[in-house]
Amino acid sequence: MSRQQVHGNPRLRKGLGSRTSDSATVMEDPPSGDWLTLRSDQFLKWVDEAVYNVAEKTGIRDVVNRVTRPIFNWGLRYSPWPLHFGIMCCALEMGAAGGPDHDTERMGVVYRSSPRQCDVLIVNGPVCEKLRPKLKTLYEQMADPKWVIAMGECAIGGGPYWDSYSVVAGADTFIPVDVYIPGCPVRPEALMHGFLTLQKKIREQEPGYFLRR
């Protein structure tokens, strides 16, 4: 099926949204209130008007959050799912920590391969100039709330490659880092301690609102 055929069908074109390149017919905004046909940005605007503003004015927001925050925070604290992403030596120790000897899964640490499903990004090695934009993209692809662990000397400040022409001086030069774990390489026990520290931080930060803002 050629591109022209897809774009020639008006029903398909409406489904594709405003991304069609030929601007013969511009998709009209659906009528407000008909939220099933809204685009994502229009939906967020509608939610703002219909739910959040009303909840804030009437004081429902505070009441709901006070009830739900401990529950949601508990859930976040005991399920910090890291991204399955290995850079260098510390990646092997990350694997060893997930192995049978030091079983991090009992702390709720389950490695996932898609950044959309993850809460924690573990930077476990030197970030090179070629990798930096990719790592930034991975961080941005993760859904909020999210945390970053800088694992090992390389991710903290370059480590043994501090004077290299291609290694970035630390992961915190381009993404916010929550927990630093020193060591070269970091032992699995230290990584487990890092996760416990992260749990403490999540408890203190108190994220986990049911109604945002």
Add this chain to the structure above:
Amino acid sequence: MAEMWIHMGPQHPMTHGLWNLRIKVDGETITDAEPELGYLHRSVEKIGERRKYFMNTTLTDRLCYASAMTWTHCYCLTAEELMGVEVPPRAKYIRTVVLELQRIASHLMWLASYLPDLGLITGFLYGMRDREMFLNLLEIPSGGRLLYNYVKIGGVKRDLPPGFDAKAERVMQTLERRLKEYEDLYDNSKIFRMRTDDVGCYSASDAINWGITGPNLRSAGVPFDLRQADSYDAYPELDFTPVTTSAGNGRSDCFSRYRQRIDEMYQSMDLVRQALVKMPEGKVMAGSVPVRARGEAFRRTEDSRGEALMYLIGDGTDRPYRWKIRSPMFTTVSAAPHFLKGYKVADVPAIMGSIDMCIGETDK
């Protein structure tokens, strides 16, 4: 049908490291492939020219983190040839022991990372469990779990403690018992055989032409092993022949590469036993190691993944003038498009996992 390019990497569970495999597919069939490297280029060769000779063992440990001992050993052999240092015989035997233990640990790491790719999560748990035993064993003389910095220019850092051979024997007996279990588990697994038999084939002559070395070459039936062909350390005094496997007709497929590494683990255990028995008494470090060096030196060793090669030029100062590292995986991954063509997209993890990628030494 229309062809299109698919990116597998740099963040992909298949990659086992930090690289990007771009494959061109026609439907499900791979018609072309293009490995893209450089995400882990740390410029080791360049910054090594600013460090003194003995400081570079820190960098060589981190070249291939799954097999740190063999790379540091390759560097130390080159530097010893450059400086004209004679290593004491006991240090040679200790090196042989730790190199073979490292080879087993590296192959177990490969087993632990390859089998989950094919749907055998049990393989990860079993492989990591057994690898821990060997890391603990290597931790006894060196003090490091993963990166040891144990082999030094002129010998090794410290002697093996008393009782090391008994501990090593116990660990190796455990592994032998478990390896038999694994062979029953994996060789007879129908899923494993279906995904590895006749997948990712290349012939012995092709492998030689492409520059594939090490276990990947020997799995095609070529009995070429640098431990014998260009022998070093205590290997000339040990009794062994290179292990080879083949998928028939001088070909190598994923299953023969798996068998090759399992058989090499048995051989390594045999070598460790021989070396521990024959080990002489004496010093473990050469009397005097010069700081400055002039000239050039070139050594190659049998790494866990193939031929590791290092080339050093000294200009009379205490730092190398030029340091060249030849990595075995760089050439193997360059040949990947040839043995990926014609297979399906779902075979990519099986094929690329079977060659035991290590990006640290590939990108340097």
